[in-house]
Amino acid sequence: MTASPDPLSPVSCLLTFRLRNDVAIEDFGGRSLVLLAGALELREINAAARRLAGLLDGKRTVADIAAETGMPVGPVAAALLEMEQQGVVRRVVNWSKERREPMSEARYLADPDVSFRTEGDDGGLLYNAETDTLEVINPVAVEIWKHLSAPHTRAEVAAHLAEVCEGAAPEQVERDVAEFLDGMVQKGFIGVVEEPA
Amino acid sequence: MTDPADTCDGLDEPAASAPAPDMPPDVPALKVFYLYLTAGCNLHCRHCWITPTFVQGKPVPAECLDLGRLKGAVAEGKPMGLSAAKLTGGEPMLHPQFREIADYLSSEGLELSLETNGTLLDRDLAVHLVRHTTLKRVAVSLDSPEEQEHDRFRGRPGAFREAVRGIRFLAEAGLPPQIIMSVYRGNLDRIEGLIELAMKLGASSVKFNPVTHSGRGEEIHRQGLGLDFDGHLALIRRIRGPLQDRYPIHLGAMVPPAMSTVKELLRYGGEGAGCHVRHILGILGTGEMALCGIGRSIPELCFGRLGQDRLREVWMTHPVLVRMREELKGPFPGVCGDCLHAGRCMTHCLAQNYEACGTLVAPSPLCAEAVRRGVFPATRRRQGTGGRGQGAGGNRL
Numbered sequence: 013m014t015a016s017p018d019p020l021s022p023v024s025c026l027l028t029f030r031l032r033n034d035v036a037i038e039d040f041g042g043r044s045l046v047l048l049a050g051a052l053e054l055r056e057i058n059a060a061a062r063r064l065a066g067l068l069d070g071k072r073t074v075a076d077i078a079a080e081t082g083m084p085v086g087p088v089a090a091a092l093l094e095m096e097q098q099g100v101v102r103r104v105v106n107w108s109k110e111r112r113e114p115m116s117e118a119r120y121l122a123d124p125d126v127s128f129r130t131e132g133d134d135g136g137l138l139y140n141a142e143t144d145t146l147e148v149i150n151p152v153a154v155e156i157w158k159h160l161s162a163p164h165t166r167a168e169v170a171a172h173l174a175e176v177c178e179g180a181a182p183e184q185v186e187r188d189v190a191e192f193l194d195g196m197v198q199k200g201f202i203g204v205v206e207e208p209a
Numbered sequence: 210m211t212d213p214a215d216t217c218d219g220l221d222e223p224a225a226s227a228p229a230p231d232m233p234p235d236v237p238a239l240k241v242f243y244l245y246l247t248a249g250c251n252l253h254c255r256h257c258w259i260t261p262t263f264v265q266g267k268p269v270p271a272e273c274l275d276l277g278r279l280k281g282a283v284a285e286g287k288p289m290g291l292s293a294a295k296l297t298g299g300e301p302m303l304h305p306q307f308r309e310i311a312d313y314l315s316s317e318g319l320e321l322s323l324e325t326n327g328t329l330l331d332r333d334l335a336v337h338l339v340r341h342t343t344l345k346r347v348a349v350s351l352d353s354p355e356e357q358e359h360d361r362f363r364g365r366p367g368a369f370r371e372a373v374r375g376i377r378f379l380a381e382a383g384l385p386p387q388i389i390m391s392v393y394r395g396n397l398d399r400i401e402g403l404i405e406l407a408m409k410l411g412a413s414s415v416k417f418n419p420v421t422h423s424g425r426g427e428e429i430h431r432q433g434l435g436l437d438f439d440g441h442l443a444l445i446r447r448i449r450g451p452l453q454d455r456y457p458i459h460l461g462a463m464v465p466p467a468m469s470t471v472k473e474l475l476r477y478g479g480e481g482a483g484c485h486v487r488h489i490l491g492i493l494g495t496g497e498m499a500l501c502g503i504g505r506s507i508p509e510l511c512f513g514r515l516g517q518d519r520l521r522e523v524w525m526t527h528p529v530l531v532r533m534r535e536e537l538k539g540p541f542p543g544v545c546g547d548c549l550h551a552g553r554c555m556t557h558c559l560a561q562n563y564e565a566c567g568t569l570v571a572p573s574p575l576c577a578e579a580v581r582r583g584v585f586p587a588t589r590r591r592q593g594t595g596g597r598g599q600g601a602g603g604n605r606l
Contacts, residue, residue, distance in 0.1 A: 034592075049592060129588040134472040137588060139549050146549050148474040 024089040025078075028104040030070035033125055033141060035100055037065060046100050055098065061091055068092075070104045118204045119163035120193055126201055128157060138201050147201055152177065153192055163205045166190055231288040236525050237534065238290025240488040242282070242319075243501050245297055246304040248272035248494040252326050253364030254350075256391050256420040256429050263364075264303060272494045273304050276313070278515040282492060283317050285520040290488070293320040297502070299494065302329040308337065315342040322346040327375030327386075328368055335378035347386040348416070349376050354402035362396070373410065380411035387461075388412045392444060393420045394434045400448070404456050414459035417448050423564050424506060438578045442468065449473045465557045465573045466550040467589040479553060486559050487534060490524065498523050500569075503560040510563065529569075533559070536570035543572040544580045547590045 031037075034049040037057075044062040046055045057065070060083075067077050074092060078085040095101045102124045122128075123140065130136040136154045138147040149157065152173065159172050170189045174182055196202040232238055249264035249272050250257070262272060283291065294314050301307060302325055314321055320343050327349040338344045351372055353359040359369040379386045388407045390400070400417070407415045419436045420426045429435045436444060445464050453460045453476065461480060469477070491501040496515040498504075504511040512518075512527040524530065536542075537555055545551045556562055557573035565574040572580070579585040 052592075131471045131586070131588055134470065135475055136471065137549065139591070141591060144552060146553075148471060150475055 025075040029101045030068045121163045121205045122160040237487040242294040243491040245493045246274050246301040247299040250300045256426040274494050295322045297324040311342045324348045328371035330375035332378045335382040339382040339384045349386045351388045353399045354406040376410045385413040387414045389416045416461040
């Protein structure tokens with residue numbers, strides 16, 4: 013999950029969302045059921061949420077959808093952010109795989125559509141269904157991946173790791189973080205976030 | 210050659226500098242010949258999947274690959290991408306022109322690998338192969354650190370001493386070989402001893418192949434001496450875990466990646482994950498072109514004969530090869546269709562699949578059994594458990 017801004021903030025008006033790849037919606041009369049295929053769960057959503065979900069194309073902003081539905085921006089943003097928390101929709105972030113300067117200011121985010129699986133404490137698997145690519149990661153990378161549920165800079169990631177991995181030399185941690193982030197951005201598992209202006 | 214999985218252990222990786230193949234875009238390059246130089250062997254191993262003819266002197270010419278035909282195949286194969294050859298058998302060194310063949314293939318710039326029981330290797334030949342040919346990798350079979358046990362399993366007194374001597378010659382010549390141990394219940398307690406012997410002999414690595422149901426191995430299983438599903442997995446865990454932690458020599462085993470732990474995947478990467486079958490053509494001692502050595506026992510996996518059929522035409526148009534390539538593009542059948550590793554694993558060892566269920570592209574016997582037992586890891590399924598983005602359980606409504 014990405015960090016949730018205040019639904020009433022100007023930033024929220026500019027957010028865009030789309031349905032997650034592993035979600036299907038079935039309508040039954042006036043009711044709608046959401047199938048979360050990855051989690052094998054069924055949930056009911058109300059008519060207003062169903063209407064919003066139908067408008068998500070990854071391009072319309074919250075403000076666009078509010079205008080189209082005649083609903084106030086705040087409730088639209090709140091509903092979509094709630095559906096994001098529930099795993100029905102995901103925020104569309106603009107990914108960049110290009111190296112930028114200064115990288116120290118870039119904020120990284122784990123692709124929310126990538127499926128992450130752990131098996132004990134030995135590491136984990138990242139699976140990108142869109143590209144059918146698989147990455148096996150060690151426990152330190154798992155820690156980074158989890159930390160990047162919200163956007164963070166390299167320095168923030170390194171600081172977090174330094175806390176978790178006691179005794180590691182800070183310079184080595186920074187080098188390892190930089191190498192890992194560069195590699196994962198290249199492979200499309202992690203993106204550099206372009207926040208709405 | 211004693212196990213079909215021997216074909217997929219990295220010995221077959223063609224040179225990276227392979228020439229651009231003169232092939233249509235929808236036909237994969239033919240990169241490697243698996244040359245089963247003779248169908249004869251001077252040992253009579255209890256488990257051999259090829260079931261070669263036991264030879265006490267020289268093999269009959271009809272079962273030795275004709276050098277003239279081989280030259281024709283190489284000439285045809287090089288524009289198709291051919292860049293490597295594995296010399297195997299039977300026992301390849303039984304071929305009366307073995308040295309000449311190695312020299313010829315080297316002169317053609319093909320990277321060579323060799324699978325042998327080691328018994329016919331003398332110092333002079335080892336030095337020649339290492340210094341004057343393009344031989345890059347050698348695998349020698351050794352099934353026990355105990356002489357009598359090895360000889361009993363290999364069906365001939367003296368086999369152990371000769372193999373050990375051959376390993377020493379190779380290591381002294383500068384090409385430490387890989388040792389391959391065929392594992393069954395009868396030698397499970399010899400694994401550590403064999404690893405220690407391998408290190409003492411200067412081997413480069415040890416690979417462990419559980420005896421399969423193929424060829425003579427079926428009798429081992431009929432006697433209850435083969436490893437069952439649990440035994441097979443326990444062996445893999447033991448080798449790739451505590452034993453690899455303990456010994457500095459590289460230890461390997463073929464296993465579908467879905468049945469590997471995360472720790473093993475991190476440690477071994479893609480090693481042992483699958484077969485490069487789309488780029489391989491087997492050539493039997495009789496001159497028959499086949500999928501691999503399985504063609505010796507399964508005639509429908511032979512595609513033609515050198516001297517009678519054009520290599521290029523066989524490679525491009527034989528219906529078994531065409532169908533196999535189509536099926537390998539996916540979607541894969543059974544559990545493979547839902548497996549995260551399918552694109553790389555390619556259903557693992559196609560020869561074993563065929564022997565198990567009569568289909569090349571099918572879940573490997575190990576994965577199929579895991580599904581039957583309900584122990585195929587859910588984390589390796591596309592629709593498996595695991596969170597989105599954040600992992601740890603993912604989002605919930």
